[in-house]
Amino acid sequence: MxxxxxxxxxxxxxxxxxxxxxxxxxxxxxxxxxxxxxxxxxxxSPRRLAFIYVPNGAIMDDWTPTSEGAGFELPAILQPLAPYRDEMLVLSELTCDKARPNGDGAGDHARASSAFLTGCQARKTAGANFRSGISADQVVATRLGDRTRLSSLELGIERYRGTGNCDSGYSCVYEHTMSWRSSTSPLPNEVDPxxxxxxxxxxxxxxxxxxxxxxxxxxxxxxxxxxxxxxxxxxxxxxxxxxxxxxxxxxxxxxxxxxxxxxxxxxxxxxxxxxxxVPADLAEHFHLMCDLMVLAFQTDVTRVATCMFGREGSELRYKMVGVSEGHHELTHHRGDPDKIDKVRSINTFHIQQFAYLIGKLKSIPEGEGTLLDNCMIAYGSGNSDGNRHTHDNLPILVAGKGGGSLKTGRHIRFPKETPVNNLWLSLLDRMGARLEQLGDSTGHLEGLA
Known part of the structure; x- marks a missing residue:
């Protein structure tokens, strides 16, 4: 036409x-x-928003920059992002409170992924009466989905399981998805390229x-x-x-x-x-899913996507980086230097995949800049220290300038216990899907523009 x-x-x-x-x-x-x-x-050019989830937290000492502002140095785990340092924000002290027990006992992995984009406490049940809350990506899908062929895209690496008990009395659905259309409607990830x-x-x-x-x-x-x-x-x-x-x-x-x-x-x-x-080669699987997300954004088939680089509690084995033990097993390292080194290798591998995605977005011209310039790609986990199951000071990155609405190339440290949902509210603003509250949010973040 x-x-x-x-x-x-x-x-x-x-x-x-x-x-x-x-x-x-x-x-x-x-x-x-x-x-x-x-x-x-x-x-x-339209703005796009994606959320990349990594399971089981990170070795935070090798994740968090020691200095703040524009002059920060990339720590060991983030080194693969060196070519894109000026294209991203490193955000510290954001918290996922609803991943904590709050009286519900064990089950931190199930709560971490279910609360990450919802800010809601998951109902502790292994049955079909699961309940969480609408996720940030689906707020965008509901508000803007009629502008594109697909309202949203949900991707993953590990096969979706929506039934059974996966974590201390919590339904498997909580570990296997991060997207919730409503409080009772989880969206399964597609893992087959x-x-x-x-x-x-x-x-x-x-x-x-x-x-x-x-x-x-x-x-x-x-x-x-x-x-x-x-x-x-x-x-x-x-x-x-x-x-x-x-x-x-x-x-x-x-x-x-x-x-x-x-x-x-x-x-x-x-x-x-x-x-x-799915591909037999795990690294190729990661690359294909990243390429498909880029293609969906490049063609404006959708403007919001999620991708789980692994389900919470994941026991994937990353043999391509010399790790033969299960991921989750290793995160309970109890200070063992060898196990910590292997978790660090897995964290770095995930960041390498994120760098691959960012590089692909940056390589595509769009308007006066690149596709990455019109994106906001959030990366993180609902866990921080996987050994102790802590949910404060999460490992969070945002890459892309959001159509010029984000001032990147900085490490920002927020006040302790700032809800991560405050970040999601601020990104929703930039997508034209403003809300006053999402889950346990307490306001919109200052200092991103």
Whole structure:
């Protein structure tokens, strides 16, 4: 669809059972700027918000910068983020109080992930009467979801389990998701890159047989190539190059997913179950899920996403960094230097995956800057010290400038016991989804702008 020679931001390429959304093109800019002028201060490019969850806390002595402000030095665990130091905020002394027992006894892991984005105390039950609260990501999905094809995207690395007792009388649902549509409606994570890819590119208006057709087709791009060629004739040289690079990226991602599916599975540790179609290589699995999130943001298929780099209480084994023991087991190190070193290696591996995601977002031009400039990517855990199960002074980062609304490149230390939900409220403000309270929040954070 065009408007006076311009291309609508909602233009897509269509084919049999397939719809391919487009990245931001210069031909879309006049329309966006006109819309912005008509809407008092609205940014030309949409803002995106993501929450990355890491389980079991961190070795905080090697996470927290020793100095505050713009001159801080990156500690050991955060070293992989050195190229993006000026693109992020390190935020200290934020607390997830509702991850604490508060009279409910053991179950810190279940409470940590369920309270991280909700700020609500999980009902202690192993049955189907679980209860938490609406999560920050779903506030955005509810308010802004009608502007995109998908209201939100929930990703993960470990298979979702929504029944049974997983932590001292708490339902498994609490450990296995961070997104809650309502206090009684948890949203499962999708861990299969193929299914995420199909969700991003399947035509939701078609009949239920569309996924079968998609699997039989060699590529989503084969279905839309005629539409793509027709569009190229209406684009300038720079836009044609950007479109070609984007479609090449989609093709390469599709091939990587197929290649990952073809590798022989690695024997999982005792008690661990992984879906048959996820990559055998754990690092490649992380990269594919990050790439899919980037693709969803680049094409404006959704503006809010979550990704759990592991469920709370995770016992994933990170053999690629020399760790053969389970993650959760190691976090109860009781001061053992060897175990602490291994947990540090896992923490650093997770930060490396986050750096990969940030690098991909920064590599994509959008408007006068990059896709990262229009994002707010929050990273953290509902646990701080995994050995003692503490929930104050959480390991929290935010990368991206939020369309110019965040002043990055700083370490900020807030007053002790500041609710982490105060941060989420402040990010919701910047998404145009303002709330006065979310869970146990006490106000909006000062000093981020």
């Amino acid at each position: 065009t408007h006076g020679g311009r291309i609508s931001r909602r233009t897509v390429l269509r084919g049999l059972g397939t719809v391919v959304s487009l990245p931001f093109l210069e031909a879309m800019r006049p329309q966006l700027l006109a819309n912005a002028a008509a809407a008092a201060g609205q940014a030309a 193929r299914l995420v890819f199909e969700r991003l590119f399947s035509d939701q208006s078609n009949d239920p047989g569309r996924l079968k057709r998609n699997r039989l087709r060699a590529s989503v791009l084969d279905a839309v190539i005629a539409d793509a060629r027709g569009l190229e004739g209406r684009l300038g040289g720079a836009d044609r190059q950007k479109l070609d690079q984007y479609l090449t990226c989609v093709r390469e991602l599709e091939l990587r997913i197929a290649r990952a599916e073809s590798l022989p599975p690695i024997q999982p540790p005792a008690g661990a179950v992984r879906p048959e179609s």
